[in-house]
Amino acid sequence: MSNKGLISDLVSIVGLQNATDDIFYRINYGQDALALDLEKEKIPAAVVRPASAEEVSEVMRYANQNKIPVYIHGKGTAFKGSAKPKREGSIILSTEKLTTFEMHEEDMYFEAGAGVIQLDLQEELLKHGYMLQANIGSKYSATIGGAVAINTIGHMVDFCMGKLIDHVLGLEVVLPTGEIIETGTRSIRRPAGIDYTRFFAGCEGLFGIITKVRMRLVPSPKRAYVLAFFKELKDIARAFIKVYHEKLPPPLYGELLEEETAKAPFRLRGLGKPKGSMALAITIGYTQEYADWQAREIVRIFKTEGAIEARVITSEKEHEQFWMCRENIMNILAVEEGEEKLVLGGAAECPVPLHNLPDLIDYYRGGHNHDILKEGKLLLYGHVGTADLHAMWGVPESWPQEKKMQSIREATELEKEVYVKWGCAPGEIGQTASRVPFLRERYGEDAYRMLKNVKRAIDPNNILNPGNLEGE
Amino acid sequence: MTENIKHTETTEEQLEREILDIVSKCVHCRFCLPNCPRMEITGGWEGQGAAGILTSLYYALKYGLLDEHWEQLRDRLFACANCKSCFEHCSDESVGINTVEAIRKGRQLLLERMKGPMPQQGKALDLLTQHGNPYGNPPSERTAWAKDLGIPFFSKEAALDVLLYVGCTAAYDERLQRVPRAVVQLLKAAQVKFGILSDEECCGYPADKIGEASLFEEVMNKNWAKFKALNVKHIVAVCPHGYDEFVKEYPPEMRKDIAIEHYTQFFSELIDQGRLSFKKKITKKVTYQDPCYLGRHNNIYEQPRKIIKAIPGVSLVEMRRNREDSLCCGGGGGRMWADFEDETERLGNIRVKEAVEAGAEMIVTACPFCFINLDDAVKTTRLEQTLEVKDIAQLMVDAL
Numbered sequence: 066m067s068n069k070g071l072i073s074d075l076v077s078i079v080g081l082q083n084a085t086d087d088i089f090y091r092i093n094y095g096q097d098a099l100a101l102d103l104e105k106e107k108i109p110a111a112v113v114r115p116a117s118a119e120e121v122s123e124v125m126r127y128a129n130q131n132k133i134p135v136y137i138h139g140k141g142t143a144f145k146g147s148a149k150p151k152r153e154g155s156i157i158l159s160t161e162k163l164t165t166f167e168m169h170e171e172d173m174y175f176e177a178g179a180g181v182i183q184l185d186l187q188e189e190l191l192k193h194g195y196m197l198q199a200n201i202g203s204k205y206s207a208t209i210g211g212a213v214a215i216n217t218i219g220h221m222v223d224f225c226m227g228k229l230i231d232h233v234l235g236l237e238v239v240l241p242t243g244e245i246i247e248t249g250t251r252s253i254r255r256p257a258g259i260d261y262t263r264f265f266a267g268c269e270g271l272f273g274i275i276t277k278v279r280m281r282l283v284p285s286p287k288r289a290y291v292l293a294f295f296k297e298l299k300d301i302a303r304a305f306i307k308v309y310h311e312k313l314p315p316p317l318y319g320e321l322l323e324e325e326t327a328k329a330p331f332r333l334r335g336l337g338k339p340k341g342s343m344a345l346a347i348t349i350g351y352t353q354e355y356a357d358w359q360a361r362e363i364v365r366i367f368k369t370e371g372a373i374e375a376r377v378i379t380s381e382k383e384h385e386q387f388w389m390c391r392e393n394i395m396n397i398l399a400v401e402e403g404e405e406k407l408v409l410g411g412a413a414e415c416p417v418p419l420h421n422l423p424d425l426i427d428y429y430r431g432g433h434n435h436d437i438l439k440e441g442k443l444l445l446y447g448h449v450g451t452a453d454l455h456a457m458w459g460v461p462e463s464w465p466q467e468k469k470m471q472s473i474r475e476a477t478e479l480e481k482e483v484y485v486k487w488g489c490a491p492g493e494i495g496q497t498a499s500r501v502p503f504l505r506e507r508y509g510e511d512a513y514r515m516l517k518n519v520k521r522a523i524d525p526n527n528i529l530n531p532g533n534l535e536g537e
Numbered sequence: 538m539t540e541n542i543k544h545t546e547t548t549e550e551q552l553e554r555e556i557l558d559i560v561s562k563c564v565h566c567r568f569c570l571p572n573c574p575r576m577e578i579t580g581g582w583e584g585q586g587a588a589g590i591l592t593s594l595y596y597a598l599k600y601g602l603l604d605e606h607w608e609q610l611r612d613r614l615f616a617c618a619n620c621k622s623c624f625e626h627c628s629d630e631s632v633g634i635n636t637v638e639a640i641r642k643g644r645q646l647l648l649e650r651m652k653g654p655m656p657q658q659g660k661a662l663d664l665l666t667q668h669g670n671p672y673g674n675p676p677s678e679r680t681a682w683a684k685d686l687g688i689p690f691f692s693k694e695a696a697l698d699v700l701l702y703v704g705c706t707a708a709y710d711e712r713l714q715r716v717p718r719a720v721v722q723l724l725k726a727a728q729v730k731f732g733i734l735s736d737e738e739c740c741g742y743p744a745d746k747i748g749e750a751s752l753f754e755e756v757m758n759k760n761w762a763k764f765k766a767l768n769v770k771h772i773v774a775v776c777p778h779g780y781d782e783f784v785k786e787y788p789p790e791m792r793k794d795i796a797i798e799h800y801t802q803f804f805s806e807l808i809d810q811g812r813l814s815f816k817k818k819i820t821k822k823v824t825y826q827d828p829c830y831l832g833r834h835n836n837i838y839e840q841p842r843k844i845i846k847a848i849p850g851v852s853l854v855e856m857r858r859n860r861e862d863s864l865c866c867g868g869g870g871g872r873m874w875a876d877f878e879d880e881t882e883r884l885g886n887i888r889v890k891e892a893v894e895a896g897a898e899m900i901v902t903a904c905p906f907c908f909i910n911l912d913d914a915v916k917t918t919r920l921e922q923t924l925e926v927k928d929i930a931q932l933m934v935d936a937l
Contacts, residue, residue, distance in 0.1 A: 082580055083580075085582065087582075087584065087609055088602060088606045088609065089584045089589070089592075089593035089596075089597075089606065089609055089610060089613070090582050090583065090584040090589075092584075092592060092593065092596045093582075093583045093584040093588070093589050093592050093593065094583055094584075096565055096592055097565060098564060098565045098566060100564065102599070103596070105600050112582075140567050140570075140583075141565065141567065141583075142565075142566060142567065159583075161581070182571060184571075203566060203568075205566075205568040205571065205626070205630055206566065206567040206568050206570055206571060333628075393629060393630045393631070395564065395566070395630070395631040395632045395633075396629075396631075396632075396633070398632050398633075399628075399632075399633055406562075408561075408562050409564055409632070462558075462561075462562070466561075
């Protein structure tokens, strides 16, 4: 099919304002947050922005009739390549025009279009006294539809909040073949047994396109804040392990930032030199007293585990300063005058069994055999409260592009080794695209074949996000 | 034996390298996009905004797309208002790449390749070359705004402390001429010994921001030579764009020799020193439009607010978006000389509505471009009866 014909067909579905073959728009929608470049031949043929589930349905029916691959784009912030087109001549379907929002306080849920930006949703819910049940690093631009498709809560602690699936009451979904279905319930009582929602929340766009989410309303709880500094990073891990072993309620957040990693963000935010590696915890409760009590207990444990300083912060402003050092993590690549600029090389996200947290730190620090990663500057941070630590290897910007790319690939390989070694799985960013080798090795070929068979049954022409399950 | 030939980098090659140096650090987080003013007034496609423009530039160079697709890239590159909102968010929330500089270099590259700027911007640059201002007004009328004010021309002999640098827009635009006249009244009230240039010309802002580097250099050198010859020690600029050029783009040795201030900084100091005070009460709710080249570009947020608060009776109300989050009026980055077909709304219209939402009866600013855009906007949106538009200098004069 000629590109002209394709565009005119898409215009007839979504209107002139929402279909384009502009070369630079196609490139931008094809580029995701994975540092690997978009290959020239994979530049998509068109971008569409349907404004309703009906329009999404029509696009998918059209794509099926013409066997055109379709890639779903929330904001393209996924780190492992799932949003990047892998076939030639594809259509990018952006959910950005699906931005409806309805509060149903009487039934304790809200409904949001898949394209609603997470930060906007968080602020809207807060106006009504509720919280968003996810806090993802990319919330400034990323969509709620993308978060549900990956089933991620970002920084939050699973044991405290659950995954997003635990809050999604139902979905509106367009199947790869174009049918629109509704899943789940409008009751606060979730379905027992078959719950179609579970096929799609966390399906990474393999089985359908989420166009609307229905989520329970969670009243915004009272919070208390803990700040601590430790000389030894592994002591932070041991301290959080003890929080669990003492049978305390899990905090909403438990974060760490290694001393070296903390230097640049501290400097940028005028906080001076970090006293050591930083640990942050946020506890919650329906009463302030309950949140405060948990915070005091965590401080007590931190002190027994060797904290140089551990205290409850009562000023939200003070807490915010330290929190932003951790949350806006890309600031760690900021440099002082005279230093060589580091750019993002490989990055890894590894949840491990609680007791292996100190071992993971050793592994990141050099227990692996990836020499190229050892050449970079290791920056450690992450969600220690949910046993999920991140590593980022800052590499000199003077490195040749291919060497930087090799660093990215080897970090993905390192993640796989960790998941397999300790029997775990990625906790934040999804498991397809560049992570498929993990999926196959960790769960075996029988499980992988089953997944492919399900995909084939739901998407017989393999037109929805093709290549992601194949590991391209 | 082979001769060792040293390859000298061409301007184009240098620009390409410098652009890629900056752009290749973008991690495509797109945190800049929700805050780009262009996203509010166009279809909102992701090819807009800093992330969109820089990604486009990167691939245009990588895959050699410029020859065939230069027009699309040009229309986005030159539509950027240089408001720096992208940089604020990139540096606070992400990797902090110099988005504004990459866009400027992209513009320079398109000019090198004869693919830019926008035709009307090119015309403004021609007029600047011919007449010393981008509007093509006769140089002989440059000081017409001041003819009945008895202001001395700056000279070595006149023993003046301050050079008042007016800028092209305030000097020639009839609506704007009230602003330098108000500034003069205030300088006189504070008994400042000041003068103006008899032959003031453009500071070079349009050339610099549109990407005509050699024209900017020519203009800058001419002005700098003039300041040196006149032994200027203190410049007070009426226009934030001129102020920004002087403090950022002119030679560093000039900044060493000459104190450079925007008039809001200067009057704020005079108020502190007790040399300028206000007697008349103005009972109004006033909001302040942060000009991008004072605020985000130069961190001048509080001095204008201090002035407003110093006026008896005035109650300062803030718009929803203020200071670092302020919404650009749409006038920066050379946009005053071009229209863009893909824009369906004007930023000025959005801004005056926000001022009314904040409960303001008057919106004041300290930039000629902001003034023009806001003044046009109250007319377009029929808010003339609800919201008055003034420059801070005019508000101060009203309260003298």
